[in-house]
Amino acid sequence: MWFMDETRDEREDKTAPMTEDQRLLARPTREQLPFIDSDPWRVLRIQAEFVEGFDRLAGLGPAVTLFGSARTAGDHRWYQAAVETARLLARSGLVVITGGGPGIMEAGNRGAREGEGVSVGLGIELPFEQGINPYVDIAVNFRYFFVRKTMLVKYAQAFVIFPGGFGTLDELFEAMTLIQTGKVSHFPIILYGSQYWKGLLDWVSDTMLAAGNISAQDLELITVSDSPQEVRDIVVEAISDGTKLDEREAAARRATREAYRRR
Numbered sequence: 001m002w003f004m005d006e007t008r009d010e011r012e013d014k015t016a017p018m019t020e021d022q023r024l025l026a027r028p029t030r031e032q033l034p035f036i037d038s039d040p041w042r043v044l045r046i047q048a049e050f051v052e053g054f055d056r057l058a059g060l061g062p063a064v065t066l067f068g069s070a071r072t073a074g075d076h077r078w079y080q081a082a083v084e085t086a087r088l089l090a091r092s093g094l095v096v097i098t099g100g101g102p103g104i105m106e107a108g109n110r111g112a113r114e115g116e117g118v119s120v121g122l123g124i125e126l127p128f129e130q131g132i133n134p135y136v137d138i139a140v141n142f143r144y145f146f147v148r149k150t151m152l153v154k155y156a157q158a159f160v161i162f163p164g165g166f167g168t169l170d171e172l173f174e175a176m177t178l179i180q181t182g183k184v185s186h187f188p189i190i191l192y193g194s195q196y197w198k199g200l201l202d203w204v205s206d207t208m209l210a211a212g213n214i215s216a217q218d219l220e221l222i223t224v225s226d227s228p229q230e231v232r233d234i235v236v237e238a239i240s241d242g243t244k245l246d247e248r249e250a251a252a253r254r255a256t257r258e259a260y261r262r263r
Contacts, residue, residue: 019125019143049142053122053151056140060118063095064235065152067171068104068162068192070130081192081228082107082162083114088232089160090117094239097122097156099148100139101130104162109135122148153178158188158235163196179221182253188238188245190231191224215255220248 066086072079086096086108096112098105100121112119113135121136125143132139142148152171159175161168172191178184191197201222208214225231238245 019127046144046147049144049147050150053140053142053147056138057120057151057155060095060097060120060138060155062093062239063097063120063156064089064158064160065097065156066104066108066160066162067099067164067168068107069164069168070099070101070103070105071165072103072107072163074107078104078162078193079107083111085160085192085228085231086111086117087115088228089235090115090119092232092236093117094157094235095120095155097152099124099152099167100132100136100141102133104164106133106135109133113137122151124148149174153184157186157239158190160190160192160231160235162192169200176218176221179249180218180252180256185249186238186242186246187249188234188242189222190234191222192226192228192231194224194226197224212259215252215259217248217252217255221252 066082068078068082072082082104088111089096090112095118096108097120098108100109100123105121109119109121110133119135119137121132121139123130123132123139123141124145125141132141140151142151149171153175159171161172172189175184175187175189179187179189191201201219201224204214205219209216209219223234225234
């Protein structure tokens with residue numbers, strides 16, 4: 001029947017070689033696997049990946065991680081804005097980190113290169129290969145998403161988030177959770193493109209906040225901007241003197257603790 005037919009993409013997904021992430025998350029089987037395909041051996045590979053990331057990135061200096069869709073075309077206004085934002089950040093002495101792929105990631109690395117700064121790309125193994133874009137100076141490839149995500153947070157002093165999809169939202173909400181729970185601090189989160197983010201922020205306010213699942217102070221963790229220059233100024237101010245940012249973060253953490261005490 002027509003609705004049972006596989007799409008071409010689905011057929012290709014089945015024939016594509018499995019990535020290490022897929023193998024890690026695969027359900028256990030009764031079949032006896034070779035040791036190099038077993039979970040204990042995989043732990044050693046994960047450990048090695050952390051070690052490589054720490055070793056390659058330890059000396060970066062102040063950095064900003066820039067996120068956004070891999071699908072954004074080079075002639076799109078968001079791409080151009082990401083280039084300009086990264087250029088301004090680089091000229092201010094900041095390293096620019098991205099996921100190393102196409103779209104907004106490429107724009108961030110391109111802007112860093114044009115601003116004569118350090119351009120870092122942290123790639124990920126995917127069933128559909130993207131490869132590192134040509135504007136990256138320091139490239140580190142990862143097999144595991146959670147290792148890569150650790151590096152994207154650990155070596156950044158701020159997140160600048162352009163319009164994107166599920167992966168971009170994943171990074172946004174993880175960063176907010178880390179700040180809310182006190183795992184990271186002094187960490188500005190800036191959303192670029194007010195119109196794009198309006199629907200999401202309205203839902204967070206009208207649904208999550210209204211249901212009591214977050215606190216009003218949590219919404220203060222996000223800044224929205226439509227100006228590359230303003231993004232640069234917010235980041236530089238937060239890194240040089242983030243007193244107001246620290247106060248907002250502390251208020252959000254207090255609200256979280258109080259909410260748990262009321263349970």
